[in-house]
Amino acid sequence: MSIETEAGNDVNGVDAKPLDADIVCVGFGPASAGFLTTLTKLLQAPSTDQPVESRAVPGMPPQILCYERADDIAFGVSGVVTRARAIKSTFPYLNTAEIPLSARVGSERLLYLLDPHGASRRPLWMRLADKVIKGLAREDYSYEAPYIPPFLHKQDGFIFSLGQFMQWSGQQVMFSGTAQVWPGTPVSDPLFENGKVAGVVLAADGTEIRAELTVVGDGPVGPVGRRLDEVYGMPLGHKRDEWAVGMKMVVDLPASCTLEEGTVFHTIGYPEPEIFGFFYVHPDRVASVGIFVPSWLDSPVRTGYRYLQHFITHPAIWRHLKGGRMRSWGAKSLLESGRRGEPRLCGDGYARIGEGSGSTNVLTGSGVDEAWLTGRLLAEGVHELWREGLPFTKANLEARYVRRRRTSWLEKESIIAERARNGFQRGILRGFLGMALAGFTSGALGYNRRRDKPARPLEEFYRGRLSAEQVRDIRAACEKDAQPLHDALMEAAGWPAIEFDGQLLVSHQDALLMGGKVQAAPDLPDHVVFRDPDLCAACTNRLCIEICSGEAIHAGENGAPVFDRDKCVHCGACIWNCTQEVAPGVSNVAFCAAPGGLHSAEN
Template structure:
């Protein structure tokens, strides 16, 4: 938390937007056009005589450093850009073919329940009937709710760059990358702006050379678009709580690569493959071909995988090597790498969308449709809806109060098709809390009945119930051996997830220096991860005693960049920000709530600069 006794500079603007992503893209583009069309009709209250001052602060060092392999119906994006020419945006292609594929386990190391094993045996036994090839079964049809007909494959980094360049050309709004926002400024339950992070500090946040206390940006409207794990959204939730009956307990980390496909690869641009069943049944995969010879591919490791060893990177490497995929990828070359957290509670995780002086848009506002697995277009739509509302309020010279925002923004959102769809989808993932098979059946049920029927199960179950190592490896690794491994690892600071993966039968990765590279090389070659000096560490341990007492420390295994390691003083993990990609998986994987019965974790991702430096994600 910031020291409130420090004297801070203050800047007044009209609208401050936190985070540059699809939601703020939709918001700023729509707003910018509205301001241009108004031809000076609106005047800034912060700086009289000038047009409304709209600023957007993004923590990453560039606007194109976002991560997401996206296939989207692009309905809302096309509403904003009716003449969108996919050829003008690098890494964009119209969807040409779609497949959903169930992957068998060719290794035998995956942890499969009885039902899955039965299904596997049946597929193998009747392989000619089911046309099982390369250890994979292609679903004969794709349910309508999963189809992305007429949609687009996007590289989100390039898309963001393109949107930003359109915005810059219009010159109505200012975009500032490399500017992390620390916290919302709340006065009497109204948000009056944001505070930027302190600069020129040491790792602990103490003043150092070039110290500049984070500036207070006062704004009539604060637009919160900082994604699923953004600190502003989180702090608003901590202050205002979630609406009755809402919860955010389903998450996933999506880790992906952008790959130069081998020359003989026959996959066409616009190809969309979705996989399930391997490397663990709960882990879903995707492969999208962005342009000739270039694909985005990766996996989602969800919170429903109740393992303390959620080793995303290792799983990703095994997934790529599955015969069904490897036939396309062998000989390919890693071009980019990254990971991000996905908020998979969707509509059930919707926070208070508006309050006095603020509005929330995008993934952090619960816009993701967890049935169709799409979030970019939905996020864009919420941004565009807010912009229309803002223009309406500017025109009628009304303040950005809760009531006014409810009446304009929330109303538009509720009336939109995408919102109705997300309502249908609200319970699509509930089944996964009770296992993979129930999850798949539940999703199918939700999709086919349009939300009238869902898997049973409700709120509050399975919250961070990660099994202990002994429970998880029961029957596979003796408890005494686990103890020995833990004791040795603590001394050597060696990442443990690999030890356990090896031990339960996952083969060693045959590193080739091209596509199969070490985790650290993925960071350096692919993600180009950086940590600029002058900022405090952005991953903080709020309750060190809880961390010390935590036996499993799943934050370490799931850490996308191996930035968290064992070996810290008093059993608290060590954090190395030079490896952190700000995915926030540590936060939602934390099994140690800060207060009993409270969702807030003992570890927190605060705002910080740096992270990924690849624009091809």
């Protein structure tokens, strides 16, 4: 067999011509997996009709490509406990034994965690309530809620490792031979032509992938989705301004741990009242444990990693983890604006699916299954359009995809959740109250959204706990040592230092290496660029440094941020934590498409 004929490409050189496909998907997350799985199944289902033919390459079956930024399809991050309604409808006979780290949800508990150190920022009412609860709480400073609100429960669902689930579904898509999923291939931009989206541009060498339909599933911080929002604008009243960093560890549980496979804890109250936590037990004595640090935690030094360490060392969690070992670690940004963050779901030549399409439900704390559903609904619409020989125009996609979405349970639940988190703008109490109101009244009651508050200065945030002089001295010392502020400030405010054990309590850098196995391709330019260095130099609120999930952004000369791509986990938190704007709505952090990042397949 000669290479020239089979591979269609001479070994003597490469050919940078545009590549024609029918459908190009950007990003391989749960939404794209749902899309490709469904489309593949529909294309392969026995039918008396003529088989669908490629419109891009006549005579061939449809050419369906998916480009994923990360170096492997299994390098995603999520703390997945899901009711899996959409996933189960795609795989009615899903056998968890086929997917490593997956289990059926067994027992489910909601724990309120008291603060054993007295260091968290609890309002007066909460401190008073804590005194009452303390009498009812267990010795491990936790109080188990007698019941879990129905909108939170995940009974009959699954615990997954997102990485392993993606690997499993990706392998099935690939072995169908119907679609190709290419990891390590970031997409830099949509390809615009005559006001339509005509495909995408690959970041590596600018190759154009021309396709009649571009399926944008690159998540909330993906460059293609963000570019579409810039060009087409958001629907009236829609905005993406509520976020969280989700950070997790996968832990080998110690022999002493007696928790059974399928155990789920949801936690509230600690390490800060605004931070929700989770603890899920996978098969074979492995657990996922993590937190969400939301944008409404208005600390100017919010940090994911330090809070994660305090979370896992809370007595109610540590009693299960002590002696365990970190297997994996990872972080990602979550778009928590819900339906209000929904962009234009389609246009001529493109459709949006998944988290970047505003599908995450902030009331139920659920996103993977919702993302899968958006992909499935789009696939059903696309298949219909193909069968009927109709083009992928805005009108046709509205009729076949968006309409499906509007009549689905996703939409119904999204509307209920729409105002669920607004209360947190007014404080913790009203935050929880708002969630309860939305949940129990099916969205009929809820707080309206307030206008955005500017980030508070450090001195104001720590008023009453640290003097302005203390803050100033800490700031100067950290600047001198090029260290972030959060460790020093938190310890000054009463948080105990973390004593590393080399197993589970390790330095942030060791978490990158031991857990995330973070890597960057050596020969690429920095993918995080500070657009206007003068703005960074003048900025006094360097939240980008504090929040950075990998310590990839650190203080350089005069404390201004410096980026080290070898440590970047591509969580994208720097985008939404940057407090400076170069233009209205455009932050000073440019986050470009790049491969690399986490190399763990367990998150």
